[in-house]
Amino acid sequence: MRASVDDIIENSISDNYENSLGFFPTTSLQSCLNYSSCNETDNCVINNDCYLNNDICSDGICNFKNMTIGAKVYVFYSGNDGAELNINLTGEILFLSGNRFIFFGKKALSGGNGGVVNISVPGLFNTTGAYFTGNGGEGGVMGEGGVLQLNYWGLYGYKNLFALGVNLTGENNGRIIYKKDTEKLINGARDVDINNDGIIDEFDIRIIKDLYGVNSSNISYVPAYDIYPSTTYKIDIRDLMRIGLQYGTR
């Protein structure tokens, strides 16, 4: 179902959960795609609050090269539930001041569930300064919290810090899914943040140390920890070196 002006009217500002939290638009919004700075199959720079979801993107998925989020992106609704937004980038995403993805469930007798936001990047997902709000809608029973899924080769920015900027509360709280592609090699290597917490520190090194010298014929071998696989498929000094080169850089 398309987000429409009706959705805005139906959720009048005086009677809206988002408004009580300060996240409801105070003016009617345009589609993000109406702005010349945001083009499907090219870059999308969000400078003005706007709405975006699968329904307004070609083939039901929002494809861009790079994306810059410098204002609020409203996902709006599908019925009483938050709508779905799948963003598939061939480049990177950058979060600037004023950014926020908003995917509440609608206020109703039985509150709608929060929406689903799914963002994919081919390389590093930089969560620095990012905000996501996908609460369940208010009601006699609050809706379920929404779902945020990030898909990437590597995460940039401490995961626990990022999570503080994500609000998915509801009758049952929603969740963040961090989906790391551990099979993909870039320049012959896996990402060095092998414990997938968004930073490069001694905990990544400890994993390598514990498996040091193990090769693929050993039952202890974990492909995802073999940062620089080669014909030997062995966890060795080259893996440690790659972590060392990026130690503390995220």
Ligand SMILES: [Ca+2]
């Ligand atoms: Ca790490």
